[in-house]
Amino acid sequence: MWLKGLFLLVAVLSVLGALGMLATPNPVHSVLYLVLTLFCVAAIYLMLGAEFLAVVQVIVYAGAIMVLFLFVIMLLNLGRDEFGADPLPRQWTAGLFVCGGIAVVMVAVGLSVLLRWRTDPLQLVSLKDLSRLLFTKHLLAFEIASLILLIGMVGVVVMVKRPKEGA
């Protein structure tokens, strides 16, 4: 019973974090709001019993990806957004319209989908089962994922290299 209430609280918090990310003109503040949202999502993972994922979420997403964002913001020395006149004034209304549509559809679908409610509270998933699955059934994907990470790293280095002077 109290789980529902907790969930509601966390959910509202995550939505506020998302909205805050869009509302603020300062990019650093946007990052921080997103971090809030990510933490809330991690909490929800815990409530759903995926504790490994919750931890990975915090470490990788909040800990690495958002930090990377902050590095770039600082590298480019960005302050408050000062862009000048908006060339597309009606984009906001169009966007709200479309997104409203999508939200309505998704929520409607979500609330009407017939799902089995798990009645057992906070059943944690065994890490052993997860890793067994990872290293047997999804081994190829695992290897490819690590390859992608390598390629990504190489790509990034190549892309941000400054051309040699006089080359």
Next chain:
Amino acid sequence: MAGTHEAMAWSVLKGSVEDWSAILVLPTFPLAGFVINGLWGRRLPKAFVSFVACGAIAGAFLSALYLLTMNLALPPSQRAISVYVFPWMDAGPIRLPFTLLFDPLSLTMALTVSGVSFLIHVYSVGYMAHDDEFSRYFALLNLFVFFMLLLVLAGNLAVMFIGWEGVGFCSFALISFWFTRERAAEAGRKAFLVTRFGDFGFFVATLALLAIFGTLDFGDIAFALHANEVLTPWWGGKVTAQEALHKPTALGISLGTLLCLGLFVGAIGKSAQFPLHVWLPDAMEGPTPVSALIHAATMVTAGVYMVARLHFLFELSPVALLVVAVIGAFTATFAATMGCVENDIKRVLAYSTISQLGYMFLACGVGAYAAGIYHLVTHAFFKALLFLCAGSVMHALHDVLDIRRMGGLAKKMPTTATTFWVGGLALAGLIPSGLFSKDAILHAAESQKALWALGLFTAVLTAFYTVRLGIKVFHGQPRDTELFEHAHESPSVMTIPMALLAIGTIAVSILWVPAFLGHWTILPDYLQSVLGETHEPSAAEALRSTLWAVGAALLGVIVALWAYAWQPGALWRVAQALPWLYRWMAGKYFVDELYAALITRPGRCLSEWVSAHFDLGVIDALVNGVGWLTARVGERVRRVQTGFVRNYALYFVTASLLVLLYLLAQGTRR
């Protein structure tokens, strides 16, 4: 009517081209000349071009002679052979093979055409020597001879029509040879359009014949009429040939008459008879040898040939024959009167040609087809000769045409003067062969008193204007001393053909000599198998008719001599006394002005209106409109590419929303 006969035009045998290949060679010579001179003539030296052109015609003439010998070797009843060359049009019930007709009439025409052409080609080498467009001239001239030969050798109306149209085109191209001159270009257009008018009648009549008889072959149609075959014409049912032609149509005119009149309209156009004579005087804008060849000796005679060829059709409609005779006689007189007051040397000869063609149609109209063809042959010689003399005079006087500025040229140009008088007297009907052929026609017309009287009156006028022309140009005092000083005789490349034509004019009289001088009837006997028997008068009758003809001519000569040699200016005073008469005659009876007001100007207004409103307003607007529309649509659609990534993202997302909704709708339907 004189000359009623049993025609044998139906007994045409069928031959294949392997046996009679020479007949195919005949038109191929000038065609080859056209191709060579047309494609490469510009880059070849003038000597080579002239050789090719003249050689082509010489080859045609020699082939014609050879064919003549072959034809004469056949027995008289088997002299008409239809040579099948290839199956040209074969579409269901319509079969129009390409056939050439190897028979006496075709060969007579072919010989005349190629012979006179050859001399004119040689003359042209001298006349056009200083012209830049030398090769184009000869190429067109050869092409003309090709089409003319095709016309006379045709075995069916369809092939004849090719030749008919072809000579019309070449005539147009040669009249407006110097097309940078506005008058020449206009004259060419006028010739083409006026003859087109006639060609329409010819074409409609041809189609009607096809729809009735199912074939256009001359022999087949003649046979169908002779044997009174049963046909299935376009209005269905079965009917005999004679009945078909006697079927009454509007105004009680029988179908046969209508057909013949349609064909005759074509002849009127092509042979410049009234009322479609207006193009021939203007056609004198072309080079003089062209006038000699096309508008005197050959193309204009195509109408006469066509009537003679289809005489078996005309025979069935006395009304049509009467129309032919009346128009012929009327035109003869009408044109002769205009020739009497004309001051342009070539135009006098042009009116003279129209007048003599009238004589030929008169002959055909009264049934004397052989006489008409005889006059055609003799006229080809002396008229071509007269035109070549005119050309020689123009060449000497730097293209001056007005006879009021000439005079006394006989001293400077003796050969030209002599040959001119030979041709002129033949035209007037005072020396053979003109004497014999005109006499034959007048004798045949005696049965129709009114037409005979017109014919005699025309003979008076013919002699008058011929002598008038001769005196004013070659004799008396030179009226323009400047011009006279520089006049000189033409080079021999021009005078030799003229001399040969003069000799030919006289020599050709052996083809048919009047009864009182013996019985030399080579031509009518030869043509008998095609045109039927010709009524040969007794010696006494022949002498009487000849005396009438000669008398009329001498009257004209005397009046002319009086007016121009003995009492110059006398006739002018007569003309002053009757100013309205003179004005009418000199103004060509205002026929041109009438046509301009009734036809040309309204036609021009209509085309200008259509061009401005329909062509520009509708069609151009439509086409330009498509372009304009494309540009406008493009301009609008281009705004989709704003360059802003946010817009593109919006497009994606909107689309995916729509897909989502669609899937939702699909899902809930189940």
Next chain:
Amino acid sequence: METGVPLNWVIALSGILFSIGILGVLTKRNIIVIFMSVELMLNAANLALVAFSRAHDNLDGQIFVFFTMTLAAAEVAVGLAIIVALFRLKGSIDVDRANLLKG
């Protein structure tokens, strides 16, 4: 007694977060914030996956999420490198400046 998290609400929340992410992609002018919105969308998807995984009692869903996170990390690295290169070219991170495709 119903004591678990109502999974329908989780899906609904995922939808809301997803559409907020789309709103951010469509309307913000700062490239970095747009990119962060994309990350938000990814997270929303992950959330839905975990919910379904729990609903069907199937661990494959969670493995999927694991891989998604890995790829998201790689993608962010490369994406930010591109943004840096773009900044060097244009001198600004306003996405509206990148309009060379204007027709």
